[in-house]
Amino acid sequence: MSDALHSLTLDGLLEEHRRSHPDRIAAVFEHRVFTYPQLADRVIQLSNALSASGVGAGDRVLWMGQNTHVIFEALLACARIGAMFCPLNWRQTAGEMAFVIDDLEPRVVVWQQQEIGSVVLAAKAQAQWQSAQWIAFDAEGSGSYEDYLSHGAKLDPLAAEGRISDASLPCLLMYTAAFSGRPNGALLSQTAFLWQNLSLIDIQALSSQTVFLNSGPLFHIGTLMVSMATFHVGGTNVFIRRTDPEAIAQHIHNHRCTLAFLVGKTQHEIVEINRDGRYDLKCLRSPCLSPEWDAMVTPTSERSLFGFGQTEVCGPVVWQYYGWGQCLSRNGRTGTVAQVRVFDADDKELGPGEVGELAVRGPTVMSGYWRRPEINARRQRGGWHYTNDLGKREVDGSISFVGPKTQMIKSMAENIYPAEVEGCLRQHPAVADCGIIGVPDDKWVQSVKAIVQLKPDAQATAAELIEHCRANIASYKKPRHIEFVTNLPRTPSGMIDYAALDQRFGGGNYPGGMTRGA
């Protein structure tokens, strides 16, 4: 509903926080500290400055930088004026960044000179789109971001005109991983965030006392969704540029952070750094890890953020947290703001135990991909968002993710899921890791090929590994061919790079003419 009386909007929340939390810290970045009233003022000024730059409804604003408070205030400012904010993956190459600039055609780009300035400038030079206004976040004086913001009018046009922003419009544009081909920008609305925020407030027990350390990259939904939920409930967001164990420990100590998502490696590094106890990390509530870590922080019973989801549905929609009782799946149960179905290739719903494509309906579903009408028509049909992921309902009603749909292999009428075959091969004592692909087969449509990396000094023949599979899983699932490699190719995030495997070892003929990716 778009009437003001029944509206819930990000700008409405910010105006409420201005009054409800007059002294609460909203955002911290290095020496900059903003209370909620200050943040509210800045967001109004920034939205007015963007309007003065010609940014209107449907226009794009691009952030080319690391984690800072800018991401937060620019997202809120764009939401006010119906514009879309995109936080770029700053780890990309200049060429990848240039692709995003040309795909997005932003009217305003805010960029960071420090650390990534040369890549950004190379991308700017490479891009076809040369019509953006470029604002350097970390420049000094005239032309800087602070200068740009400070020239925005202080009057709140929404309040002055008795209007509200339209929460159903997309306010965020987030590019999702490109398994193959180009990445696609998922459009998320204010409404998507507002509902997901309430899920997260419950699952993570967030409150206005929460101080969330934004240490993961804000160009991924996993960190951004928790920032948004922390904002929603009037908590504090502390930003650090990148995942750095020393900075993390310092910031937890200095700002009394209560929440941060740290992978095991980072936790171990912090334990090492803090052996002398120079940082007091007792304020941090963290799942149990090791005796040393647990003694350093405040261990809590885990409220897991894991489950099944994707950027396209604003993060998880199936949560371990809701997997109460005798939950058979590792992925958990549908949360409180979505419906999930398992469909076969003809869009017919499947029963418990049957593997099909997972589909989602609910207010957190994206508005679509930016400028991808064909993919949108394919992925969103009949009132459901098709996730491109395979899964099943267990008999207890929980949901199991099986694998990406594009990795399904077809052997005549049989569906073969690489994850299952890989799991079997990894149980062999000589196998370090492996990847399964499907290769075209005149008789069987596809046949299964395993690319195997053996453990150092371990030995196994192809025949031995095939026999191992035959003995442990249905015979039609066993690999017909095995190739050995010294190192499996991996994506930047550490996942097996199936596109590279397909290319090198002859993968193809995947069902439905699918290729890896959307």
Place this chain on the structure above:
Amino acid sequence: MSDALHSLTLDGLLEEHRRSHPDRIAAVFEHRVFTYPQLADRVIQLSNALSASGVGAGDRVLWMGQNTHVIFEALLACARIGAMFCPLNWRQTAGEMAFVIDDLEPRVVVWQQQEIGSVVLAAKAQAQWQSAQWIAFDAEGSGSYEDYLSHGAKLDPLAAEGRISDASLPCLLMYTAAFSGRPNGALLSQTAFLWQNLSLIDIQALSSQTVFLNSGPLFHIGTLMVSMATFHVGGTNVFIRRTDPEAIAQHIHNHRCTLAFLVGKTQHEIVEINRDGRYDLKCLRSPCLSPEWDAMVTPTSERSLFGFGQTEVCGPVVWQYYGWGQCLSRNGRTGTVAQVRVFDADDKELGPGEVGELAVRGPTVMSGYWRRPEINARRQRGGWHYTNDLGKREVDGSISFVGPKTQMIKSMAENIYPAEVEGCLRQHPAVADCGIIGVPDDKWVQSVKAIVQLKPDAQATAAELIEHCRANIASYKKPRHIEFVTNLPRTPSGMIDYAALDQRFGGGNYPGGMTRGA
């Protein structure tokens, strides 16, 4: 948004629960136990039966009975077809019930013979509206509610036609207390409940493991909102007809209830009943009360449901639970799904510490009162719902409720709040209780009159009490007249009956031509 892809609806939740919680008990009433798949089937059949009775979008279905599962399934069935369900206050007189029948003009009435049958039939005879189809819940065989439901088609028309219900339409109509004059039916949408559910799931830590004992009356929002939230998260609702300590203890024991809202009196009665420990109540998580109670249940740190709200905004919107930190008010802080403002008589926002009318904006605000266009226009304007209640923002951002607006007294330019004067008088050792009204005054618009009930055997003169006030609060607030009574008149819910005081002691001339009530 009304598109299926982004929809969240009560029927959508029920269809998801059918799949996510195939074995979970949804509802229990006496010997009837329904799993989520069974409830989903029954709601489809009931909605089809109602459609066959001619109930369509905007039509009303009235429940004249105590707490049963019918309230739940009829509400869900009405939501599916865009109709409105009204659970009547069964404690009313036949005349009061007849008023509701005539105001509502229901197409279908489901009524309960047991205990209240004769009052219901008297109301039916008194009412002008004689066009309803009457269905006796507790009749046997043909014409009974079970018979009616079982004749509904089993096919789900929404699924068959690929439609969804419209969550923005009202699905519940709840009559609010009539301070004076007639009661008004507040219209609440599915959307209002869905957002409020998520607040409650967080605040009450509800999960699919929650077993909520519906022991309070479901014709009040306070109980119904928790039932709805328990349903939302896939928990179990256990219904008992009325608040009865023996039945409560039995049901907690038999159904392993984890949640129930019991006033102190009821808790003490249960302690007495259960001195022999015949009921195992350890499953119940309850705020601490007394050593005996605490030993009988599982005491928990309190997650208070108190705050400020009203039926018209689907229950509380300001919550003690969110009053983290140094919260000055007893009422707490705005929750996560509303905005609150304090306005003066010219609809200008007031600053901290200034008393004015509390106004609310957000998705939980009612769609309006049924058939009260003039009141709706007065109460809902400029994008805000005016609560008719006075309050203020404290300097820490929390919100204090001061009193009903209709009890404000005007002495020339000064606003006088009866609650403040009453609080002062109650501190006098001789005063048992008192009520403050405003009486017309040619010079001052109104002057303050106190109606005082003294403690047994206590004595005090009017002059003494006036002097006590003059010494403790601003002089213009002191009563000019005092009347003594043996017993103050009270409403059925135990509040001071100001309308009766006005009538008996000459109250009137209230600001803005307001009378007590809407």
